[in-house]
Amino acid sequence: MKRFIARHVASLPKSGIRDFFEIxxxxxxxxxxxxxxxxxxxxxxxxxxxxxxxxxGKTHYTSNLGLLELRRAIxxxxxxxxxxxxxxxxxxxxxxxxxxAIDLALRALINPGDKVLYHQPCYVSYHPSVALAHGVGIxxxxxxxxxxxxxxxxxxxxxxxxxxxxxxxxxxNPTGGTCDRARLAEIARFAVEKDLIVLxxxxxxxxxxxxxxTSITAFPGMRERTIFLHGFSxxxxxxxxxxxxxxxxxxxxxxxxxxxxxxxxCAPILSQEAAIEALRHGADGVKTMRDQYHRxxxxxxxxxxxxxxxxxPPGGAFYVFPxxxxxxxxxxxxxxxxxxxxxxxxxPGTAFGENGRGFVRASxxxxxxxxxxxxxxxxxxxxxxxxxxxxxxx
Amino acid sequence: MDALMNPVLKLxxxxxxxxxxxxxxxxxxxxxxxxxxxxxxxxxxxFLGWRPVLDLSRxxxxxxxxVIEVKITPERGGGFNRLADRLSRFDEVESCYLxxxxxxxxxxxxxxxxxxxxxxxxxxxxxxxxxxxxxTHFMLRSYKEGSFLIGGxxxxxxxxxxxx
Numbered sequence: 002m003k004r005f006i007a008r009h010v011a012s013l014p015k016s017g018i019r020d021f022f023e024i025x026x027x028x029x030x031x032x033x034x035x036x037x038x039x040x041x042x043x044x045x046x047x048x049x050x051x052x053x054x055x056x057x058g059k060t061h062y063t064s065n066l067g068l069l070e071l072r073r074a075i076x077x078x079x080x081x082x083x084x085x086x087x088x089x090x091x092x093x094x095x096x097x098x099x100x101x102a103i104d105l106a107l108r109a110l111i112n113p114g115d116k117v118l119y120h121q122p123c124y125v126s127y128h129p130s131v132a133l134a135h136g137v138g139i140x141x142x143x144x145x146x147x148x149x150x151x152x153x154x155x156x157x158x159x160x161x162x163x164x165x166x167x168x169x170x171x172x173x174n175p176t177g178g179t180c181d182r183a184r185l186a187e188i189a190r191f192a193v194e195k196d197l198i199v200l201x202x203x204x205x206x207x208x209x210x211x212x213x214x215t216s217i218t219a220f221p222g223m224r225e226r227t228i229f230l231h232g233f234s235x236x237x238x239x240x241x242x243x244x245x246x247x248x249x250x251x252x253x254x255x256x257x258x259x260x261x262x263x264x265x266x267c268a269p270i271l272s273q274e275a276a277i278e279a280l281r282h283g284a285d286g287v288k289t290m291r292d293q294y295h296r297x298x299x300x301x302x303x304x305x306x307x308x309x310x311x312x313x314p315p316g317g318a319f320y321v322f323p324x325x326x327x328x329x330x331x332x333x334x335x336x337x338x339x340x341x342x343x344x345x346x347x348x349p350g351t352a353f354g355e356n357g358r359g360f361v362r363a364s365x366x367x368x369x370x371x372x373x374x375x376x377x378x379x380x381x382x383x384x385x386x387x388x389x390x391x392x393x394x395x
Numbered sequence: 396m397d398a399l400m401n402p403v404l405k406l407x408x409x410x411x412x413x414x415x416x417x418x419x420x421x422x423x424x425x426x427x428x429x430x431x432x433x434x435x436x437x438x439x440x441x442f443l444g445w446r447p448v449l450d451l452s453r454x455x456x457x458x459x460x461x462v463i464e465v466k467i468t469p470e471r472g473g474g475f476n477r478l479a480d481r482l483s484r485f486d487e488v489e490s491c492y493l494x495x496x497x498x499x500x501x502x503x504x505x506x507x508x509x510x511x512x513x514x515x516x517x518x519x520x521x522x523x524x525x526x527x528x529x530x531t532h533f534m535l536r537s538y539k540e541g542s543f544l545i546g547g548x549x550x551x552x553x554x555x556x557x558x559x
Contacts, residue, residue: 022557033556125559300421369413369421
């Protein structure tokens with residue numbers, strides 16, 4: 002059947018997380034630090050609003066752009082938290098998670114062969130989404146000694162003629178990397194100078210621990226060239242609702258909306274109703290969860306460093322990205338060895354691109370007692386690590 | 396230290412099931428300091444002690460619980476305090492609150508049987524000087540106890556074990 006499959010799909014590698022998931026899911030009593038979603042259930046008032054909407058018969062299509070009430074709420078929320086104003090009428094598009102928004106944006110922007118800069122290690126979908134839009138991805142490395150922050154000089158080096166889009170994800174999954182204002186300003190200047198459209202995936206932006214979050218959209222000259230992408234999955238613990246949004250100049254949003262209306266039509270109405278409730282009344286819940294993540298971060302960072310796995314405190318998100326170099330093991334051997342010997346799952350850094358070599362991602366979206374136990378086990382593993390080989394990558 | 400800023404107090408409120416050793420790790424302070432914080436919270440009268448949270452409406456618990464609304468006469472000088480304190484000292488009384496509204500004290504009472512609880516109300520509580528009236532409501536079933544949900548299907552953690 003393979004001959005029927007489109008070349009650009011056939012040539013996509015499978016997600017590096019997939020084969021690891023297959024192994025972990027068959028094992029019992031594993032403490033998984035491999036989970037990229039909150040351990041909190043969606044706050045009850047948000048769930049209850051979805052139930053209420055269902056009872057009220059809200060079971061129909063919505064406008065392609067999404068419910069106007071939700072777009073108004075998004076507009077207010079974004080203005081309040083990111084200091085940028087978008088019109089609810091034509092500058093905001095409600096999507097099925099940020100993942101759909103990224104796909105829409107790339108499909109709306111990319112002509113075959115257009116080049117897209119993105120920092121790496123990065124979320125697993127970035128490179129495939131570019132490839133599916135017939136674009137060419139150019140990975141810009143970020144480094145541990147730099148806190149995995151994006152650097153304008155590295156961007157400059159990676160830039161080539163034909164670059165049209167820059168994708169950034171700050172705070173970053175998998176590294177937790179963030180950028181301070183000075184760096185963001187440099188990146189913004191670079192984007193203006195090179196006439197790039199910036200896709201700014203800010204899905205983790207409520208979960209920052211050391212500095213207030215700043216959006217690149219707020220810098221001079223950026224609003225007209227940025228598509229701001231955000232959603233409800235992380236801060237409001239609403240992953241399963243699959244609800245996100247894109248804000249940007251009306252012409253870009255209109256182009257994305259065209260793709261959206263023919264492929265998705267609209268985001269699920271119940272999720273949209275729940276999202277309204279989250280924006281209107283969810284702030285306390287977000288703060289409670291962020292405070293817990295903050296304490297867990299400090300716990301995990303100090304324990305892993307004490308165990309001999311060097312890692313800086315991530316500025317945001319709920320991942321640490323320690324180096325496993327001190328063990329003499331590669332990231333895959335470390336992850337498989339740890340799983341086998343101590344039943345703790347972490348994700349090999351190369352699942353997030355070649356620049357993740359030598360690192361693993363450990364999520365701290367797990368309860369304290371599990372985290373403490375996992376750190377104990379990791380410490381035991383590091384102390385007794387003997388290189389064993391991981392199944393060869395397919 | 397401001398009680399609300401106390402890291403140990405925060406952990407008690409958030410989880411409550413961590414050992415002092417685990418709390419020390421999470422808060423990033425020595426275990427002795429956690430113990431010190433707990434001690435201070437006790438001294439301050441914020442942290443009163445540990446109690447298990449039980450579903451007493453289970454048959455096996457063999458317990459009857461009632462909520463009693465009590466009207467009392469306030470006293471010159473002491474208001475409601477002297478009588479409320481006196482009532483609170485009965486072993487049957489789990490909790491006792493001064494309320495705004497149409498009655499004064501709300502009392503939670505537990506006993507081994509309906510008769511015992513009824514006996515407490517009719518013989519001890521109502522006969523105290525200063526108690527004007529009581530209105531007793533027996534609890535039939537618990538749905539939530541000390542933040543724990545009761546009676547629904549067990550919550551399965553169904554997150555994917557590894558996800559991007």
